[in-house]
Amino acid sequence: MNCKDFESVVNDLARASVMDASARQEAAEHAESCQRCAACLQDERTLTYGLRALGASFSELNAPASTEEALLSAFHNQKTANHAAVNHPPHSRWNKTRWFVGAAAAAAAFLLMMTSVLPLIQRANEQQKAERASIAEASTAEPDRMQNAPVVDTSSALAVEPESIRSPLVHDASGVTPRMRRNPRIWPTNISDRANPGSASVEEQEFTTDFIPLNYEAAIAPLDRGRVVRVELPRSALAAFGLPVNMDRANERVKADVVLGEDGLARAIRFVR
Amino acid sequence: MRISIDCQAETNDLVEAKMTDSSTIERDEELLRRSMAGDEAAFVSLYRRWQGRIYRFALQMSGSEATAEDVTQEVFIVLMREGHRFDPNRGTVQAYLYGIARNHVLRRFQRDRVFVPIGFETENEEASAGRHFVADDDPLGDLTRTETIESVRQAVLSLPAHYREVVVLCELHEMSYAEAATILNCAVGTIRSRLHRARAMLIERLRDQHESGSPAQPLTQVRCFA
Numbered sequence: 001m002n003c004k005d006f007e008s009v010v011n012d013l014a015r016a017s018v019m020d021a022s023a024r025q026e027a028a029e030h031a032e033s034c035q036r037c038a039a040c041l042q043d044e045r046t047l048t049y050g051l052r053a054l055g056a057s058f059s060e061l062n063a064p065a066s067t068e069e070a071l072l073s074a075f076h077n078q079k080t081a082n083h084a085a086v087n088h089p090p091h092s093r094w095n096k097t098r099w100f101v102g103a104a105a106a107a108a109a110f111l112l113m114m115t116s117v118l119p120l121i122q123r124a125n126e127q128q129k130a131e132r133a134s135i136a137e138a139s140t141a142e143p144d145r146m147q148n149a150p151v152v153d154t155s156s157a158l159a160v161e162p163e164s165i166r167s168p169l170v171h172d173a174s175g176v177t178p179r180m181r182r183n184p185r186i187w188p189t190n191i192s193d194r195a196n197p198g199s200a201s202v203e204e205q206e207f208t209t210d211f212i213p214l215n216y217e218a219a220i221a222p223l224d225r226g227r228v229v230r231v232e233l234p235r236s237a238l239a240a241f242g243l244p245v246n247m248d249r250a251n252e253r254v255k256a257d258v259v260l261g262e263d264g265l266a267r268a269i270r271f272v273r
Numbered sequence: 274m275r276i277s278i279d280c281q282a283e284t285n286d287l288v289e290a291k292m293t294d295s296s297t298i299e300r301d302e303e304l305l306r307r308s309m310a311g312d313e314a315a316f317v318s319l320y321r322r323w324q325g326r327i328y329r330f331a332l333q334m335s336g337s338e339a340t341a342e343d344v345t346q347e348v349f350i351v352l353m354r355e356g357h358r359f360d361p362n363r364g365t366v367q368a369y370l371y372g373i374a375r376n377h378v379l380r381r382f383q384r385d386r387v388f389v390p391i392g393f394e395t396e397n398e399e400a401s402a403g404r405h406f407v408a409d410d411d412p413l414g415d416l417t418r419t420e421t422i423e424s425v426r427q428a429v430l431s432l433p434a435h436y437r438e439v440v441v442l443c444e445l446h447e448m449s450y451a452e453a454a455t456i457l458n459c460a461v462g463t464i465r466s467r468l469h470r471a472r473a474m475l476i477e478r479l480r481d482q483h484e485s486g487s488p489a490q491p492l493t494q495v496r497c498f499a
Contacts, residue, residue, distance in 0.1 A: 048444075071349050071350065
């Protein structure tokens with residue numbers, strides 16, 4: 001046995017624990033031949049003696065009697081509480097009644113909600129129907145009204161593309177940029193399917209009025225260059241162009257495309273729905 | 274493999290102790306079951322069987338009689354209220370009670386961390402430490418023995434908690450590694466290695482005490498305002 005092996009068994013040796021007899025014999029022989037390990041064994045034995053003496057010094061210590069009294073008192077209290085709980089279940093009758101009261105309250109709340117909310121929903125539907133009818137009337141009357149408006153040469157104005165379309169960085173919902181649209185060969189294969197013209201119909205679903213000139217200069221002088229800008233206006237702005245306005249929704253906003261000249265001045269407008 | 278005669282005798286003692294232990298375990302479980310059913314006599318019997326060991330464990334871990342009293346009371350309050358949670362498949366009643374006591378002691382340590390120990394005991398406790406070894410006919414030997422006990426007690430109390438609990442259980446309460454492992458909820462190998470390390474630390478500290486020659490200082494706790 002070497003010093004390292006001795007170190008692993010010295011605790012058991014000093015504590016007189018159960019261990020292999022041959023290991024015990026070898027350890028004892030090693031301790032006789034090695035001074036360092038002998039000193040180590042002596043230290044361990046002294047410690048064991050000290051610890052056993054310390055343990056024995058506590059052997060007669062007990063918790064004070066007051067602790068037992070307090071615990072017995074607590075035990076009585078708990079026993080009484082448990083007994084009361086078994087004999088008198090807390091509010092068992094009220095528990096049944098409470099279920100009925102809760103159900104009745106829920107039913108009453110549901111009825112109240114139905115009677116108060118349903119008329120509001122119906123009224124909102126009627127308003128929407130009336131609005132649709134008025135817009136339909138306005139669209140049928142639009143050609144007649146526009147015949148009296150000054151003639152605008154919109155061909156050149158419409159030749160310019162909206163800024164959003166001209167920008168190479170802007171793409172539509174399918175992920176196609178204007179540059180890609182002009183040159184389909186550079187499309188990535190994964191978006192070529194979803195970007196075909198037939199499927200990209202969101203913009204086609206918009207209904208627009210014709211461009212309405214905002215000043216006489218626009219009607220007289222056709223634009224060489226310009227841009228179309230999508231804006232939002234109060235619905236009441238429709239009235240300024242002689243279009244019908246649903247006054248109940250006057251505070252809402254409507255979309256419009258404004259034609260801007262090179263000088264930045266607005267030349268014409270059309271409303272989008 | 275050859276076993277020496279004295280070890281064989283120890284083994285026989287252990288077998289006998291195990292047989293006694295098994296009947297003790299069954300008796301403890303029966304007492305606990307009856308206590309939960311409201312049997313006051315069973316509760317008192319269970320308390321009287323274990324209060325001393327639990328109290329001593331808490332005292333040896335904390336070094337404070339007040340803490341030991343509180344912990345003992347809390348352990349049996351928990352047993353009274355939550356004893357139905359005891360699962361015999363997970364361990365014995367002894368392990369259950371020691372486990373509760375250990376948790377409460379460690380919780381105390383956490384709570385009292387703001388207190389800086391500058392000593393271990395009051396004079397009364399110091400005097401009582403070795404009183405069981407004081408014999409009338411050998412005052413010098415008794416004095417030496419008392420000093421030794423006090424030195425060892427200080428050294429044990431200065432150990433980190435996870436080493437101290439192993440020393441208290443295995444050395445002072447003379448539990449086996451397996452019993453200590455059940456209480457501390459760790460592997461037997463962990464107990465063995467911790468005990469080995471703890472004993473090395475104790476020897477080192479006792480040697481330091483011996484070399485400095487400083488007698489046991491009466492110690493108190495002060496509040497740290499840092």
